[in-house]
Amino acid sequence: MTICTRRLALTNRTLFFVVGVLTYGVIAVMGVIYSLAFGGGLPQILNHEAWPYLIGEGIAIPSSWLLQYKIISKLGASNAVLITMLNNIGAASLGILLLNDDYTATFFIGAVFICLSIIIAFRVQPDTAHPQTVPLHTKLGLVSAMVVLFALGMYCEKQAITLIGVWNYSGYGWGLQFLGAFMVFLIFGRHELASVTKSALRQGILVGLLTSFAGGLYIYALSIGTLSHTIVAASGKIALTGLLAAIFLHERNQLRLRLAALLLSITGILFLVS
Numbered sequence: 001m002t003i004c005t006r007r008l009a010l011t012n013r014t015l016f017f018v019v020g021v022l023t024y025g026v027i028a029v030m031g032v033i034y035s036l037a038f039g040g041g042l043p044q045i046l047n048h049e050a051w052p053y054l055i056g057e058g059i060a061i062p063s064s065w066l067l068q069y070k071i072i073s074k075l076g077a078s079n080a081v082l083i084t085m086l087n088n089i090g091a092a093s094l095g096i097l098l099l100n101d102d103y104t105a106t107f108f109i110g111a112v113f114i115c116l117s118i119i120i121a122f123r124v125q126p127d128t129a130h131p132q133t134v135p136l137h138t139k140l141g142l143v144s145a146m147v148v149l150f151a152l153g154m155y156c157e158k159q160a161i162t163l164i165g166v167w168n169y170s171g172y173g174w175g176l177q178f179l180g181a182f183m184v185f186l187i188f189g190r191h192e193l194a195s196v197t198k199s200a201l202r203q204g205i206l207v208g209l210l211t212s213f214a215g216g217l218y219i220y221a222l223s224i225g226t227l228s229h230t231i232v233a234a235s236g237k238i239a240l241t242g243l244l245a246a247i248f249l250h251e252r253n254q255l256r257l258r259l260a261a262l263l264l265s266i267t268g269i270l271f272l273v274s
Contacts, residue, residue, distance in 0.1 A: 005072050056153070
């Protein structure tokens with residue numbers, strides 16, 4: 001998903017909000033399909049207690065995704081997947097604070113290692129062909145906003161799944177995420193319609209499909225586990241993403257820094273799960 005998102009960002013630099021609408025439109029359709037296939041029918045009428053959480057995740061998750069897309073487009077796939085590890089730390093921390101998830105002192109040690117890896121990732125250029133000159137304060141602002149929105153979205157998602165069930169959630173929750181992305185597009189992104197091409201549509205749909213497959217597996221895991229443990233388990237993607245980015249996106253520059261950041265992040269994950 002991250003590799004395809006980076007490729008889309010490089011080939012369609014004028015599109016941002018349109019990509020969010022396309023992605024979450026596909027996700028909404030797939031959510032209904034999952035509900036039909038695995039939930040035994042159309043999503044059921046909801047418990048009113050779930051609506052605040054559904055509205056919260058419908059706004060927070062697509063907003064966080066748009067910021068993540070911007071980070072991937074600016075900093076590269078392998079750097080971005082390290083940086084988005086902070087999402088996992090933020091969401092797991094919120095699970096510990098609000099949902100009484102279990103934790104140990106090693107969780108905080110792991111968080112320190114991951115923060116060190118991100119400091120290094122900020123110094124690494126995406127690749128030799130697409131240098132980035134984003135000021136540090138802009139990077140910090142994008143990352144901070146992404147982490148806060150992601151953590152809130154994951155908290156609301158976990159609560160909604162607990163209240164209405166995972167496949168009811170895929171139908172309602174993902175539909176509301178599309179609505180949230182569409183509202184953001186209407187406010188900020190209508191000018192992008194002039195730049196939409198068939199190629200961009202195809203790539204946006206592909207990113208949406210990949211996101212929906214990953215999201216389906218994630219919410220199922222979330223339905224059978226705690227928020228913090230599921231978030232930590234999802235962190236295993238970083239090594240594979242780095243390898244694929246080196247092969248397909250030629251992100252092989254500054255290898256010593258990349259390897260140092262990767263090793264620090266993996267060490268942090270080992271502490272998180274210990």
